[in-house]
Amino acid sequence: MDCVKLVFFMLYTFLGQLVFSLSLPHLCPEDQALALLQFKNMFPINPNASDYCFEFTEFHSYPKTLTWNRSTDCCSWDGVHCDKMTGQVIELNLTCSGLQGKFHSNCSLFQLSNLKSLDLSYNNFSGSLISSKFGEFSSLTHLDLSVSSFSGQIPSEISYLTNLNVLRITTVDPYGLRAGLHNFELLLKNLTQLRERKLDSVNISSTIPLNFSSCLTVLSLPYTQLRGVLPERVFHLSNLEFLHLSSNPQLTVRFPTTTWKSSASLMKLYLYDVNFTGRIPESFSHLTSLHELDMGYTNLSGPIPKPLWNLTHIEILYLDTNHLEGTISQFSIFEKLKTLSLGNNNFDGRLEFISFNRSWMQLELLELSSNSLTGPIPSNVSGLRNLQSLYLSSNYLNGTIPSWIFSLPSLEALDLSNNTFSGKIQEFKSKTLYIVTLKENKLEGPIPKSLLNQQFLLLLLLSHNNISGDISSAICNLKTLLLLDLKSNNLEGTIPQCLGEMSTVQILDLSNNGLSGTINPTFTIENQFNIIKLNDNKLQGKVPSSLINCEKLEFLDLSNNELNDTFPKWLGELPHLQILKLRSNKFYGPIRTDNLFAQIRVIDLSSNGFSGDLPVNLFQNFQAMKKNGENSGTPKYVADIYSYYYENSLIVTTKGLDHELPRVLTTQIIINLSGNRFEGCIPNIIGDLVGLRTLNLSHNVLEGHIPESLQHLSVLESLDLSCNKIGGEISQQFVSLTSLEVLNLSHNQLVGCIPKGNQFNTFENNSYQGNDGLRGLPPSRDCGRDDRVPQKTIPVELDQEEEDSPMISWQAVLMGYGCGLVIGLSVIYIMWSTQYPTWFSRMDLKLEHKISTIMKRHKKRY
The missing domain is CATH 3.80.10.10 (Ribonuclease Inhibitor)
Incomplete structure (x- = not known):
């Protein structure tokens, strides 16, 4: 009996120790910790990586590898995740970690053979080739090499990763990465478990084969030089949620005339600048889950196709750069709109519909530039309180700019240029302005003080108006300004000396005004001036020697003044x-x-x-x-920045x-x-x-x-x-x-x-x-x-x-x-x-990173 008790006691003790041991996290194996430390030492941190990452992701870089220390368990390191049972490193997330340097095939990272998820996106690997050894991670289900300066051919060995659910290999350089027809077919044929496939800006230069994973929820192939006809099967993928094929002008797209199998699941459809043929069929009206649609630059013409009016859940709608016509009042039926872009079309009529449209409470961006809209902007508007970006340039709008625009509390970008607005520029309520362009109107009076005290203003363009008064030294409060264009106004007085001390300005254009005195700004060594135009004024004296500090200067125009030197x-x-x-x-x-x-x-x-x-x-x-x-090929221009x-x-x-x-x-x-x-x-x-x-x-x-x-x-x-x-x-x-x-x-x-x-x-x-x-x-x-x-x-x-x-x-x-x-x-x-x-x-007499973010947000396609 005592033996039996002893056996039970020993068994109980063993089981207790086993349970206790299983409840403790296993330490990272020594060889994997060493491999990670060796990887850390191969890639120093880029001090400018924060700006680089923020430009593309709107998140700041965080150098995770700086926290890696041999004195601690590698499973506790930032970006490292281990299997709870074995302690093996199974996930490595180093996105936006500021890594820079060449990524060689003998990289110690390839010793982590049990990896299931690897994310190296938004780093800088200096044009390195993608090693074929990535194909040896047989357990990998998630691979992200996006925007990390890889170049060359995507190796066919990537197609060995038959367990992959997510594949993201994207680039911002259209010539940086290529797949080729053979490798592209392998990536489609062998990776049958893929749910997400993103190869943005990879040079594929082929047709889309018919054999690809039926599990796809995300298919993203913009800027890939695709050609031929898009297989109709794509629209019948029953789980497809996101389809992005924009900027492939040689790719012909025809919508199915019958009900799409993806119609219930498809939420985002981006087809900007493809060769769209035919009309939008009635079957399009069954896309009841569609939240985002981009069919800009697809040669749509005539009135808005009727099937679009059934997409009542739409939040983001791009139909710009087409030949659409008629009035735009019908768009008020879309009550969930956050973005409406109809620029570069033939819409006409007045904007009166927005005065009674209270359904656009969510609208953040309204783009109606380059149409034939007429009349004044209604003054009794109250339903656009969330509006952040308003683009109405190049129309036939007139009258004064209504006060509700200046009162928008969250306004970030305002473009009313190339109209015939008159009156004064009122004081802005918003303190978050990034872009203000009111050029080529008939505006008058001084520059409002609220505009000169913006903390984040990047672009200020007021040229070709009747703006008068002195250039206040308050303009130098714009600490983030990149572009200042005040040409062809009635400005007087002298040039503020502090202008030369503005460390961010790249374009300074004060030409064709009534400025007098000497060119007295002292240009500091830290300046970023690329273009300086002070021509057609009444400036006297000598050319300031401090201009020698403008090392980035490409364009200098001091003509038609009274300089004596x-x-x-x-x-x-x-x-x-x-x-x-x-x-x-x-x-x-x-x-x-x-x-x-x-x-x-x-x-x-x-x-x-x-x-x-x-x-x-x-x-x-x-x-x-x-x-x-x-015969140099693609035209190049001098000092061609912010050309939009x-x-x-x-x-x-x-x-x-x-x-x-x-x-x-x-x-x-x-x-x-x-x-x-x-x-x-x-x-x-x-x-x-x-x-x-x-x-x-x-x-x-x-x-x-x-x-x-x-x-x-x-x-x-x-x-x-x-x-x-x-x-x-x-x-x-x-x-x-x-x-x-x-x-x-x-x-x-x-x-x-x-x-x-x-x-x-x-x-x-x-x-x-x-x-x-x-x-x-x-x-x-x-x-x-x-x-x-x-x-x-x-x-x-x-x-x-x-x-x-x-x-x-x-x-x-x-x-x-x-x-x-x-x-x-x-x-x-x-x-x-x-x-x-x-x-x-004389008778011979016309951000950094933040600007990219704003331009991307308001102009680029997702």
Whole structure:
């Protein structure tokens, strides 16, 4: 009996110890702890990762591996989860952990063979290839490598992970990752347990095969270069909740005409910019669970398709950039709307329906830009109290901006630009404004104080209005401002000195106002200026030397002021400066430079008092002009930032006329030194600037001959050497300039025959006026022998008395190629004797991370 009691006691003790041991967490195995620590040491933390992660996820980075310490159990480390029974590491979540560095195939991470879930998303693995060893995690059910700078081919070994439920391999670089037809088919065929498949921006470049998992709840393949016809089977996946195929313009989508099997489950459908064919069928009305729909840029036309009116649960609706028409009052039936985007369509009528629409209590974004909406905005609106973003730009709206807009408590983005609103800008109630653009209206009065005291304002665009008053120094309270555009208003006073101390501003445009005084801001070393435009004001004095601190500056326009200074050659030390305009000021003296201005593409020093020889050293170092980028493929633009909101225009004199370029191509290479006192010869070195499109050296006192090296300027479109003292012959080699559209050699001392052939057969007499030694006028007439007596050019408009005068013809003036208005021989004599025709040549008169978040929230597709 005692033995029996002893046995029961021992058994009871054993079972108790067993239960107790099972209740305690098992320690992480030593080899796995070492593997994790080794992984930690391979990838240092990126100090800028927080901004990077927040840009895409709106969550800040958290460096989980910093907490890993050998003195503690690895199962307690941030991001590490272990099996309670065995202690094996089965989950590793390192999303947004700030990791950076190369991810090699010998990475210690591959020693964690029992992993079931691995999340390495939103890190920076520096273009590493995705190792085939990922395919050895046979137990893996969850793999997320999204937006972590992987590149190259997705290995076929990923298709070995037959237990996968979730696969996310996405990128923001459309050329960073590719799958290829074979690997893509394997990923679809073998991974039969997949519920979520996301390959956003992976270059697939193939059709979608028919054989893929019937378990799918999420299929996301935007920006993947898919082509062919989308299999109808996709719409019959009974569990499908989210379908995202946007930005695949070669993918043809046809909706089933019969009831979809996914109609009861489908909640999000994103088909922006696909090749949609046919009409939206009646079967579409059965999508009773649909909460989000994006069919922007799909060539929808006519009235809103009737099946859409049955989608009463819709919360997010994008139908922008189509050809839809009619009124928009019907949208008031959607009582759950949070986002309504109908921009870039043909909707018309008035906005009166929003004055009585109390069903939009949830609406956060209303986008109606670029339609044909008319009339004033109703003033009696009270049902939009949750509105955060309002876009009504480019319509025909007028009247005053109603007070309810300024009273919106949560307003973040307001775009009413390009309408005809009048009156004053009222004080804003919201303290969360990020974007305010009211440009191109008829608004007046001062800038409201509430706008100048916003804590988070990123973009402020008030240009092309009648805004008046001084620029208050309070504008420098905008500590987060990226873009300040106040051009073409009636602003007066001086430029606040504190502007140069604003460390976030990238675009500063105060042009075409009435600003006076000197340019007194002191630009600090920390500044981020990319574009500075102060042209068309009344500024005086010198160019501030502190501009040398603007190391990111690409575009500087100080033209049409009263600046009185020598050439600021030190600007050439700015490493990224591409456009420099100092036109129509009072600059003087010779131009002496060192080896500077290597990136310059447009330089306009016209209508000043520069003198001396043309600066050979300056031309020698124009490295960007020595490249012909004509066949460089995709167009690139100078200083092209925030282009959705800001038009970085440039007025240039080319082809005899002033032109406004709304954006400046990097191939738009221009030299304009006209209207100065330059003398001496045209240097041969200009022939090395093979990217030149426009060369204007007119209205100087240049001598010598036209260098034959100019024949190498194969893309030259406009050449103006008029009103100088250039002699010699026009080389027959210049007929090789087949891109030349405008030629003005008038009023020089050229002799000999005018070349024939190609473009030279198209130039009229006014290209050569005032060169008594030239023969062959008009160009169609045979030049004859070289020993013929030179013929004077006699414009048909002149009377007999004027025929004996070498004055500029009225024909030349009207054509825009002459030297200017002729008052009389005495005026001509005075001008040339003083060597200063400048006065009459002047007749040549248009976040970081947070901004990405806001743009993504309001403009990008989910």
